[in-house]
Amino acid sequence: MADKDTLSPVEGIKTRSRHLRGTLEESLVDPVTGAIADDDTQVSKFHGIYQQDDRDRRAERQRQKLEPAYSFMIRGRLPGGRCTPEQWLAIEALGEQYASTGVRITTRQAFQFHGVVKGTLKPTIQGIDQALLDTIAACGDVNRNVMCSPNPALSSVHREVDALAGALSAHLTPQTRAYHEIWLDGEKLTDAPEVVEPIYGDTYLPRKFKTGFVIPPQNDVDVYTQDLGFIAIVEQGALIGFNVTAGGGMGSTHGDKKTFPRLADTLGFVTPDQVLDAATAVVTTQRDFGNRSDRKNARLKYTIESMGLPAFREQVETRQGFAFAPAREVQFNESGDHLGWVEAEDGVWHFGLFIPSGRVRDHAQGPQYQTGLIEIAKVHQGEFRMTPNQNLIIAGVRVEDKARVAGLLAAHGLAQPTSSLAAGAMACVALPTCALAMADAERFLPELTDEVSALFTRHGLPDQNLSMRVTGCPNGCARPFVAEVALVGKAPRHYNLYLGGRHNGTRLNKLYRENISVERVLEILDGLIASYANNRREGEAFGDFCIRSGVIAETTAGPNFHDSVSDAA
């Protein structure tokens, strides 16, 4: 446990916040600034709210003696990304009214609004509440949105796993009444319970905590990048339990070799009725043993590294009250989404709709995602599922409704992506709203996928697929460190280039070149793709080829992520 004297300042903010109240109520009514108080910017995260400002306008605003153009991001809590068509319409309407850029589907199967001004935070949250949704713990030092594979063909298994994801999400949601008091004008109870947070304690977790349920063979959830993972084990079409994984995490800091991305370890097998206890045991172990002095060393992955896996497993087994059974065999094919029509075992259909970077808007002379989905929502009898790759599944389409949905998709130009590469590529939001971004990601991705697709075509490999991800900074919100090719922002139009991941999310990549221009990235990829075209083995993936041909060394574990990086980098 950390020495009290050296606790991170954020711990003090959490302690003083009276279970996540802070001075939010006062901040909201302060008319002199569009911002909330500094400490409140940490507290608001637990409410799913992030203070941001328009970075494109910073310099101009400063010259005008105006404060930064503050606005807020609001992120929903949506276990497994599921919502009803009515809820979709409500989210859409709120986005239209209060968010400057509409709805954005995230890399954790949630929806997000950007550009909400302070004065409209309350009405937006109230609108979300009226749709029977909330934004609690979508950000902050807590368990985040629980992910769950959205599109397996095994409907009955999906139902069971999704139910567990929902149950775990509820179980790990903070119990403080702060959210209701501040946003929903909830009554301040005079008899507050003695223990407000039975699982989290008064200062919640040392850092963010990400949980995901995955149904093989698709690793869309990228389960090994999660702090806590549940891999569904299915025998003869029935769910028998889960392999439990722990200690995955993407974030790192440029130039700080004590930080690194890490893939989760497999702890063992549990039955479905053991899931909640196992999860609680992992969460409380992290709560008690995680580093509260150095936030760059606070994720569960570092806790496991410093405790050692056997000691960690022992703690968890003690807390959950049983030993893990031996893990079962698992096979993953790829980490992207299944796009297009998929028929499920019970005769219903799912349509995986590609939405570039999850931005639900109408493109001038292009696909009308916003209008198209509104029209589909009005007639759809099933549900919507936001995917781990920022797309949307129109789920549970009955066979008699399939033609109508297909017609609406076509009428609004909602075609499939231009290439497999574009379909699987992913970028985080980055500029202009994310305060941490060093370079563009979302705004840059279309250009990058066009260029790289063209390179493959030029070298005789049209529509070649590989996993490619771009992030604006090394926090890695778009999970770049498991991709075969990753660009991580360093400066405007300059990126670190990483190679050697595996497209099913089971191997970390490694730094190839540091801080190079976009032009240089494309030059390098041109050369590598040429070599790949000429020298690859039959069916060999690009990431595997890069390692076998000696272009990049293999990263076998998080701690050796920084090792064997070429001097030329």
Next chain:
Amino acid sequence: MDGTARHGAVSRAVVDQFEEGDEIEVFVEPNTRFRLPEHGDTDVIMIGPGTGVAPFRSFVEHRAAQEATGRNWLFFGDRTFSEDFLYQSEWQAHLRDGALTRIDLAFSRDQQEKVYVQDRLREHAAELLEWIEGGAAIYVCGDAGAMAPDVHAALIEILAARHDGDLDAGATDLETLRRERRYLRDVY
């Protein structure tokens, strides 16, 4: 703005008629009376929506430099908070370091109903009366056409509260303040 190109009156003239390096004649329109109170412990109420806020920047800076102990209260208004809060970052700094005691804002286009500085004056009538009875000086700067008369009327109402709402008595009080150089205006 609003899809049409707009030009400032003076800035347009400068851009159109002159080039860098030209000499132009500038005249100062003196207003010998629009000055801070003689004593730094006198409270100051500043009503300056839009461009009328200009002199109050130096008022507040001057009082801070002089370490004046009197309190400063600014009423500012304009169209929108996000674009028209003139010198916002300076006012925020003054509030933080105490050079500005209070600020009340009215952004006319930020809500359904129009809100102006005179509405804020009426909202804070009781406290304004307290400041005035404590010797505060009132300064109004800005638009002569609509703002100044509306503010004048609001001040009369506020003073009338001392006389059970008798507006004539309120007007007399305001005239007294004017003669005592405690109600000063620079309107255009």
